[in-house]
Amino acid sequence: MDKITSFTKDHDKLNEGLYISMQMQGITTYDLRFKKPNTEFITTSSSHTIEHLLATLLRNSEQKNNIIYFGPMGCRTGFYLLTTNLNINEVKKILIDCIKKSLLLEEIPGNKKIECGNYLDHDLNGAKKELTNYLHILGDLK
Numbered sequence: 001m002d003k004i005t006s007f008t009k010d011h012d013k014l015n016e017g018l019y020i021s022m023q024m025q026g027i028t029t030y031d032l033r034f035k036k037p038n039t040e041f042i043t044t045s046s047s048h049t050i051e052h053l054l055a056t057l058l059r060n061s062e063q064k065n066n067i068i069y070f071g072p073m074g075c076r077t078g079f080y081l082l083t084t085n086l087n088i089n090e091v092k093k094i095l096i097d098c099i100k101k102s103l104l105l106e107e108i109p110g111n112k113k114i115e116c117g118n119y120l121d122h123d124l125n126g127a128k129k130e131l132t133n134y135l136h137i138l139g140d141l142k
Contacts, residue, residue: 011037016137018092026084027068030091033078034134041076046126048118049108053127056109057098096140099131
């Protein structure tokens with residue numbers, strides 16, 4: 001059985017940041033690495049909330065037609081963003097904009113029982129803390 005691309009990367013050498021993970025069939029997968037692998041991780045409730053916040057904002061952004069998917073990594077060290085027709089600078093710009101908008105939200109989009117399969121497992125304050133830290137990583141906050 002072939003190894004998938006993400007399992008062929010030496011995770012001991014990965015750091016926080018924004019990286020192109022893979023390009024295939026016109027889709028670019030971005031690695032939004034919030035934490036250094038095997039040292040820290042995002043709690044499931046914060047990760048779940050970040051997914052709700054950014055998936056909603058990215059799919060409502062000026063680049064919404066180029067956003068394919070946003071979701072968490074199973075290891076809880078970051079997220080994957082799949083796009084078309086966007087370069088890394090455009091992705092960074094829209095990410096920073098959406099993160100800043102998410103920090104202003106007081107409610108989690110899609111957080112009603114009818115809308116979410118695990119609606120009780122959220123942490124808005126924890127998500128905002130992780131997102132603020134990621135803005136630092138992206139170089140937008142000093």
